[in-house]
Amino acid sequence: MATELEDLAGLDPDDPRPPSQQIANVLRAAIRTRKFEPGEKLPSQHDIARRYNVARETVKAALRVLRDERLIVTRQGSGAFVRAQTERPVGLRPHVEAAFERAHVTIDFAGFSGETLHGVLTEPLDKIRAGRLTPESVAVRILLPDTSQPMALPALAQTQADDPAVRQRAARITRRHTDAIIEAVRELGDLGLVKDARAEVRVHRAAPLFKLYILNGEEVFFGFYPVVEHTVTIDGKPVAIYDPMGKDAILFHRDISDDETSDAAQYVEQARTWFDSMWSTIAYDYTP
Amino acid sequence: MNPPYTVAQVLAATGPILLDFDGPICAVFATIPDHTVAAKLRRILAAHNVDIPPNIQAEKDPLAVLRFTATIGSPDLITKVENELCAAELVAIDGAKPTPHAREVIVAANRAGRPVAIVSNNSAAAINRYLDAHRLTRYITAVVGRAHADPTRMKPNPEPILHAVQAVNAKPSACVLIGDSLSDIEGGRAAQVCTIGYANKADKRELLIQAGACAIVEGIDGMVVVAQVLQGLTMTSGNYTR
Numbered sequence: 096m097a098t099e100l101e102d103l104a105g106l107d108p109d110d111p112r113p114p115s116q117q118i119a120n121v122l123r124a125a126i127r128t129r130k131f132e133p134g135e136k137l138p139s140q141h142d143i144a145r146r147y148n149v150a151r152e153t154v155k156a157a158l159r160v161l162r163d164e165r166l167i168v169t170r171q172g173s174g175a176f177v178r179a180q181t182e183r184p185v186g187l188r189p190h191v192e193a194a195f196e197r198a199h200v201t202i203d204f205a206g207f208s209g210e211t212l213h214g215v216l217t218e219p220l221d222k223i224r225a226g227r228l229t230p231e232s233v234a235v236r237i238l239l240p241d242t243s244q245p246m247a248l249p250a251l252a253q254t255q256a257d258d259p260a261v262r263q264r265a266a267r268i269t270r271r272h273t274d275a276i277i278e279a280v281r282e283l284g285d286l287g288l289v290k291d292a293r294a295e296v297r298v299h300r301a302a303p304l305f306k307l308y309i310l311n312g313e314e315v316f317f318g319f320y321p322v323v324e325h326t327v328t329i330d331g332k333p334v335a336i337y338d339p340m341g342k343d344a345i346l347f348h349r350d351i352s353d354d355e356t357s358d359a360a361q362y363v364e365q366a367r368t369w370f371d372s373m374w375s376t377i378a379y380d381y382t383p
Numbered sequence: 384m385n386p387p388y389t390v391a392q393v394l395a396a397t398g399p400i401l402l403d404f405d406g407p408i409c410a411v412f413a414t415i416p417d418h419t420v421a422a423k424l425r426r427i428l429a430a431h432n433v434d435i436p437p438n439i440q441a442e443k444d445p446l447a448v449l450r451f452t453a454t455i456g457s458p459d460l461i462t463k464v465e466n467e468l469c470a471a472e473l474v475a476i477d478g479a480k481p482t483p484h485a486r487e488v489i490v491a492a493n494r495a496g497r498p499v500a501i502v503s504n505n506s507a508a509a510i511n512r513y514l515d516a517h518r519l520t521r522y523i524t525a526v527v528g529r530a531h532a533d534p535t536r537m538k539p540n541p542e543p544i545l546h547a548v549q550a551v552n553a554k555p556s557a558c559v560l561i562g563d564s565l566s567d568i569e570g571g572r573a574a575q576v577c578t579i580g581y582a583n584k585a586d587k588r589e590l591l592i593q594a595g596a597c598a599i600v601e602g603i604d605g606m607v608v609v610a611q612v613l614q615g616l617t618m619t620s621g622n623y624t625r
Contacts, residue, residue, distance in 0.1 A: 252486060252518075253486050253517075255518075324490050325490065325494055326487045326490050326491045326494065326610065326614050328614070332484070332610075332611070333484065333487040333491060333607070333610040333613075333614045334487065335486045335487050335490040335491075
């Protein structure tokens with residue numbers, strides 16, 4: 096039985112979030128609770144706009160949020176449909192974006208270079224800048240290996256050992272991404288878009304063997320870095336190095352709201368404990 | 384005199400890579416000099432009252448002594464010399480010196496999806512020992528070493544090269560052999576594979592070109608050119624990217 100628009104929750108006039116966000120939240124809840132079945136067509140933009148007494152553009156913005164979360168697909172001329180697989184949006188990106196819908200956002204990352212983190216943060220940070228997301232505080236903590244010290248990984252393949260030139264290459268990559276993240280987060284604070292915006296980087300002397308994301312202290316993504324050998328160009332010459340490779344890593348996901356019979360809550364708690372312990376003991380400020 | 388093609392042209396026209404071992408991959412007799420091994424082999428011949436001609440007395444290359452042994456007509460003696468050489472190679476290989484950028488050639492070829500086979504006049508046991516010690520075994524499709532106690536089947540005989548061609552499941556014309564000896568280029572021509580001469584010593588360039596090398600890389604660092612081209616092809620060529 097199709098859900099009638101009238102069955103959907105109304106907007107809360109005291110809710111400070113923009114109507115588009117609220118409408119997206121209502122529709123998301125309806126999709127997650129199967130009020131709208133997979134494959135079902137959503138009410139038209141026109142009907143949703145009339146139901147909530149908002150402009151058509153506002154509805155479009157709400158649908159865009161759901162589309163970005165891969166909950167719906169929109170087809171030109173025929174409307175929006177609930178995606179066939181809605182159990183969970185796939186991958187890290189939509190979860191990070193959803194994490195930024197909270198009033199207080201925390202993102203903890205431990206890994207190699209922050210390259211993937213930079214990639215997934217770009218869109219939510221852009222949305223804050225565009226006024227489409229309005230968290231009160233954003234705190235990003237990044238935990239990386241210290242590329243100014245000898246490293247076990249990456250290493251020169253020939254010798255299986257630390258090499259200053261290989262490390263400098265890693266340092267450049269790390270610096271590029273951490274600088275961009277720090278700058279983007281601080282800018283949100285400077286512009287007054289986020290009351291309290293912080294991005295901190297600390298480094299340690301352990302080898303990067305896995306990557307870990309903790310979103311709002313409630314969700315964890317974890318992936319192994321396999322060590323691969325490949326050639327990179329250093330000083331104009333190909334050099335074979337052993338490198339942690341995260342690009343194709345499968346990320347395992349745990350959420351404290353997962354089924355009670357699972358170990359998800361413990362997993363998330365242990366991940367937080369590990370991160371905080373590293374952060375507050377052997378990690379130190381990053382000074383590129 | 385210039386070779387007919389550039390390294391980039393040869394690599395663009397071919398897929399699988401056949402590598403000679405001593406030279407393109409490492410210097411086998413870097414710690415234990417080759418002339419001490421040659422002398423060891425001569426002592427076996429002397430102990431069997433073989434009359435050793437002056438050119439073999441002066442020979443530094445143990446493989447030349449092995450070839451000479453095959454002309455004596457004593458299968459027993461060939462086996463003795465062969466076994467001694469195999470043993471000496473196994474000892475020498477632990478002190479072998481990696482050729483600059485050889486690893487990059489192998490790794491870049493692997494990333495580009497090109498099979499790499501080794502075809503060498505050294506013994507397969509020594510080659511495999513080196514590959515294991517340097518964590519390179521996984522990148523090598525096949526190792527074709529010296530036929531045991533049968534030096535006539537060494538390069539420039541095309542037989543071992545054709546074995547390697549078969550092992551990489553290709554036509555000879557689709558393969559490129561990289562070697563630093565005349566026997567590589569001559570054997571390569573006989574097997575109808577493309578060849579890149581690695582002129583790691585100054586006097587080798589003209590010799591390798593005259594022998595018919597399709598392209599040449601020069602100097603002890605010459606393999607870097609092969610690695611650079613392979614790395615470039617990895618990024619741009621659809622055929623060999625995976």
